[in-house]
Amino acid sequence: MPLEIYNTLTRKKEIFTPLVPGYVGMYVCGPTVYSDVHLGNCRTFISFDIIYRYLRYLQYKVRYVRNITDAGHLEGDRDEGDDKFSKKARLEQLEPMEIVQRYTLGFHEVMQLFNNVPPTIEPTATGHISEQILLTEKILANGYAYEINGTVYFDVEKYSREKPYGILTNRKLEDLLEGTRDLDGQDEKKSRLDFALWIKAKPEHLMQWPSPWGMGFPGWHIECSAMSNKYLGKRFDLHGGGMDLAATHHTNEIAQNEACFNESPAQIWMHTNMLTVNGTRMSKSLGNGFLPHELFTGNHPMLNKAYSPMTVRFFMLQTQYRSTLDFSNEALQASEKGLKRLWEAYQFLQKLQYEKGEADAELNEKVLKLINDFDTSMNDDFNTAKVLASMFELVPVINSIKDGLIKTGEMLESTFILLGKKFKDYLEDIFGLKNSDEINDGKLAEVMHLLIDIRKEAKTKKDFATSDKIRNQLNEIGILLKDEKGGEMSWGLDV
């Protein structure tokens, strides 16, 4: 079964066929670095990280471009408003680029904690001002834009006479124009749907660049057209972003590209759904956003403990990227336990050796089917939730081997090898999960080894007072000791 991806543009799943065989060009709208990214933002980047990893797993050479928006977005709904960066900079007495630097570093740190692979190119808006000016000039020359007092607007009505403007989200121009929101007048735009490509800067504006229309800064949609065009060409395979960007940002992006090159940029548009809290979208403006660090420290009124980045990543994997995901303390707790169970089975599997034995055709077939379902599920529009369900069905098989209820030899050696390989491919390479750092601490492992030895001796002598003391006191400091079959003991950090 080939890879199928849901395309927002056609509103159905399509078989994925790259424009150039073997290669994939992928563009994802990145963060605006004037404040910390919240967990909702992270969901999108984690989703596309897994998509990127899976495409590589399928042997594609992927150019993954994710921009950093460090200029150009406006505050408020008026085009003559301040550039967001400049506004905040004045409040905090910082240079705009200091803000940008601070939050860019913060963003990268969070991405790393979530174990996201960096994109292959991460271009910035401020690094591509001339490209944005060139596109704006081209759109003007093609007659789809007009200049008023140093600001250049995209002429949506002119454009929509020739091309379907609301094609991405299936909206008609009349419906878009109908909204009850009236502008307060005094607007220089010809139509309320027109958006700025280039904005005239006031003299005191901190971030501004020279242009054919005077000093100014780019509008908030042109950067993605400019950068995707520069690094991926006029037409590329995948364009992604959060669902909230589809109706405005991506719609305008398509219009810009069409107005420039008479071509739509991406063949497939992918949109990740929102992370919600109590059924309402997590967003900056509503103030219900969780910061990653609030989770990692547990420092939030809604949380009763801290959760590791891997728990959060796993939590997101349990849902398909196009569904909303509701965030709660209980849901995270469930994910934490689920991940622990899965990961422990995986760890055991990696150490396991194959031993020849009496074959059990039924077991072999069951295992093989579940393994093959991994790829089938991923090929069905990256259904990570289904992959995990198959994995969890294999956990009892692995644990039964651990308990000696099943022998590895009951399945074929090829099946056994494939099982180990696929678990590794999926959990580590595709899903990007990894051990918590604490458990990797070598010194701790040595100390634990020692304590386990002492406890084993005590148990052999039936000195249960000592053996219980060790286990109970470890438990108090958050280390869980488990007695296993055959007198062995294992340990893990209590979660």
Added chain:
RNA sequence: GGUCCUUUGGCCGAGUGGCUAGGCACAGCUCUGCAAAAGCUGCUACAGCGGUUCGAAUCCGCUAGGGACCUCCA
């Protein structure tokens, strides 16, 4: 006001016409010095009403609830 989406068991969530999703929680049993873990078993739901069909959680209609976008936001 307009456009669109959604409603699954105690909780989180897959699933789009017939076949047990899965996780967490809960209960029982097995194992066990005790505990934990693990294994096995149980809990089997699809907002309401009507329609299509041999058959619907899945398709259609209506009603009700929730949400998103139309304005910066992943």
